[in-house]
Amino acid sequence: MTVVGSVNLDLVARVARLPSPGETLTAHGVTRHPGGKGANQALACRRLGATVRLVGAVGADPLADEALALLRAEGVELSAVTEVDAPTGTAMIQVDDDGETTIVIDAGANGLVSFSDSRGTDVVMTVLEVPDDAVAAAMAAPGFTVLNAAPARDVPEEVLRTVDLLSVNADEHALLSRTADLDALPAVAVTRGAQGASLYRHGVETATAEPPPVEAVDGTAAGDAFTAALALALVEGLPDDEALARACAVGALTTTRVGAQPALPTASDLDAFLEDHA
Template sequence: MTSVTVVGSVNLDLVARVARLPSPGETLTAHGVTRHPGGKGANQALACARLGATVRLVGAVGADPLADEALALLRAEGVELSAVTAVDAPTGTAMIQVDDDGETTIVIDTGANGLVSFSDSWGTDVVMTVLEVPDDAVAAAMAAPGFTVLNAAPAREVPAEVLRTVDLLSVNDDEHAILGRTADLDALPAVAVTHGSAGATLYRRGRATASAEPPPVDAVDGTAAGDAFTAALALSLAEGGPDDAALRRACLAGALTTTRAGAQPALPTLDEIRDYILENPAWLR
């Protein structure tokens, strides 16, 4: 069983359902508002656990009522939380709008996530991090032993010396463009670039080795699709899977996530991925 350390953010998501995303200055009436555990670090930790890995999360929450709610699903599904500390800052929150096509806008209040630190991966097989935590934590995570994975979101520049320690960089098209302004991404061992509904491409040292499209699904909420994609791809590659199969599995995980509302509640299990493949063999051709 693959072991994973995730150094990342923990949020409580406040999700408003709207017919369409508002224009600047416009006020819309929501269909309803729900609350879900979220945060890119926590999402990826839970995604890895649901895909069969043993997972430890390094993060921070506030000493407030939101913390237990934000950690509830992680705790219930066996993610190790002893390295999630309570700090003198509010638990992170995300304000999310989701339209009838599943498109989203997201505004984050960093809160306790701005105080995350990291020093020990406990010798796990995979170490993952995101850019919702401080630069020092990102750098320390990527310098740890093991297969290192950086999901460079939300988009910002990353120091070249940190990128040089990354085994797998997972980005969307915009993030890829931003990082590419100051770094030679073709020098990295592996870069996965997602293209929304058009799928994803995997590059090895600048050479495209695989491309995949997601299966057709009825999307209702794209909030955590990228987190499911990154988790599935990281585990597949760390376990030695071929690039094309790993990328296809990752696209499937992301697509299945969009079929349910919320971030963590929508993340698929290993059985759901296997069942989809068994029931839809034509998709693999």
């Protein structure tokens, strides 16, 4: 499979609660982790057993190696990650004691990502942390196309018509629904955090699922993990209810660990988690 997406280095501050506008809080500490929605989804798919190629961009700076370290170590193909004349993307993340987050992104090199070659891959995934042209090209590629429409912004209806699976949270769904007929899409997954998710086929709800109860510590990559797991499960031919339940479990398990990519579970992690919550 091919993931067209962003590569970031995440700077994560742990706080007791998220600050109000104009408020200054003292953090428990600050850590650095590889992140970026594209890179997160690529690694999530890899850890769940897929062969993955990432298309992206980084800068010619020390952050690039750090941002790509886990992807490289775990066998994601990085030949299509190019070095461009812009800094490696960064994300400034605050995580409170309940695992809730605020995130501010500096796109940097991610704003120069382009895509033109799917190599006949069976699945092409992308996110909205890369330019519109790259999103459109990825969704026009042959194979099963997956768009995680985050961070929230408008997507041209002609692009949405090429999407096989749209993955959005409730706010993103509401935004896109104002300008496009999402009921026309083959599959739309809508996540609602701890309240679970629903899957729709051409506007008809075919499955709902709730995540197993967990003690969340960091929700940064939960949506990325959910999207990756759902796409793989559907491509593998799992029924909608099983695929959605599996994706919700992956998302929930991810919230129990700190960081974006470090939190993503392997297939064996998931099997053990599902057995514990059977």
